[in-house]
Amino acid sequence: MAESKKPIRKIKIGIIGAGGGGTNAIANNAHKFVPFDVSFLAINTDIQALEKQKKGSKKDNSKFFERKLIGRRLTRGLGAGSNPDIGWKAAAEDREWIEKWLSDKKLVFIATGMGGGSGTGAGPYIARLAKNMGILTIGVSTLPFLFEGKERMDNALTGLKTMEKYADLSIVINNNDLFKKHSSDTVEHTFVKADKYLGDGIITVLNLLLEDALINLDLADIRKVVKDSGGGFINIAFAKGIDESGLDSNKEKFEKAISSLFDLTFIPSDVKTATKALLSISGSPNILKMEYVRFIVNKILATVSHDLDIIFGVTNNPALEDNVKISLILTGMDKIVLTDDVKDIEEKYFAN
Ligand SMILES: Nc1nc2c(ncn2[C@@H]2O[C@H](COP(=O)(O)OP(=O)(O)OP(=O)(O)O)[C@@H](O)[C@H]2O)c(=O)[nH]1
Structure with a gap:
């Protein structure tokens, strides 16, 4: 592929937050992405959650979020009710729009808090689309806290396996590790820490790909390490x-x-x-x-x-x-x- 000879620093990178958790994690870390040339996309079936994310200005790339309500016909903007099947179908309803957004990207990260409906369904769906378009696709997912209950964990593990199947690389972060370290924190603070960890995970991958010592690597080299690498x-x-x-x-x-x-x-x-x-x-x-x-x-x-x-x-x-x-x-x-x-x-x- 022609683009594979481009230095990694020059390629277009997309960062997608899927569902409420994935979107929060990206929004709360946007400032860290300033040195990189990335486009952000917040995707959700829940219009209220989506509107809470500040849009920022297009001039300030680090704060500009494209926000996309998916599955309007299916959910009427009311969320996926913790049903990943709805999240999946909602993304399918807007497949053309998502493909258009993806079309100029060469490397895409999909951040998802696994366990609900929107992100757990839409995240792996988008990974599948992106990978089929030849885009190097990396999923970064969190597993829910145990206190969130069995249904969430079941959803999350299914979502994670689906992400592993479709993304070139699927990275998982277990929220329970954070809870162990910060057990006296409030739930809200613990989610903020989860956001930070997820954001840092993506930054680490970007740094590893873009840091000076690796600057001469081209996309083909990076592909060798992450492509079809499963977990x-x-x-x-x-x-x-x-x-x-x-x-x-x-x-x-x-x-x-x-x-x-x-x-x-x-x-x-x-x-x-x-x-x-x-x-x-x-x-x-x-x-x-x-x-x-x-x-x-x-x-x-x-x-x-x-x-x-x-x-x-x-x-x-x-x-x-x-x-x-x-x-x-x-x-x-x-x-x-x-x-x-x-x-x-x-x-x-x-x-x-
Ligand atoms: N890092 C982080 N994780 C969150 C946050 N809110 C929720 N989560 C995690 O993400 C999982 C899924 O929740 P959401 O992202 O809100 O769910 P959703 O994908 O929007 O799906 P629906 O609400 O069913 O439409 C939860 O079980 C939590 O473990 C957050 O603000 N930050």
Whole structure:
């Protein structure tokens, strides 16, 4: 394809928030996307929820949201009533409009809070359309909090599997991991944290794709890593208090950060089955030594697999001061596995 030789920085990127949660997550993070040339689209069957999102001005790309009510005939703007089938059909009703919006994009992210009707149905539907149009398609989805109940979790897991089927890469974030860390927070604050995590997930992918060290990659290279890669894993960790004195005195801090990269109760798959990885290491040029980078890469290879096909970039970022930021995306994993803490979910939701 002609466009595949374009540097990744020049390609048109679309970010779609599907349903109430997906749209909030994108809207609350819009300011972070300023350095990138992206178009935003908020999609929902619920006209009131859609109108709550500020439209912004077209001049200020970071705040401009195109808002699209889908399935007007089907739902009359009243929402999908937690029924993903309605979300799916609503998106199908507006297929032509969505295809037109997608037509100039080469890379698309679809952010969805899985568990309701609109996003859970429309998100994977749009992923299917986009992928069929040859667009590199990445789904970033959250799983609901357990306290939201069984119906939501059932919907969400079905939605997630559908997203995995249609998107080139499907990244999942489990809200329950956030709740574990911030259990004394109010529900509202926890959703704000979920928004942040989802937004950061997309930013991390973009940074990994666009950061200086990877700038010469073209879309074809990126395709190699994310295309048809099924389940994906993404996480960010910081090694704190790093100095330039050498590996021996900083090793423990790096080890702690790397182990926290894998410290999630719900990982979409066994990390050892991952076949490809994008890794980004950022830090202040005064402290980020080559031996630190080598140590981090080797430690990750030892944790995952020495056969891992790894693309990594190192970026100078003085603003990080004495922190080293490690962002990792693993892809190529093929099935969902649950770790001990959430075995009860497995029994409840994967029983048959
Ligand atoms: N990050 C984030 N997640 C949210 C928010 N609101 C809801 N969610 C999550 O997203 C899931 C789906 O909820 P919504 O996005 O509101 O549902 P919907 O897709 O709009 O579907 P309907 O309401 O049935 O039309 C919920 O179960 C929550 O886990 C939010 O403001 N931020």
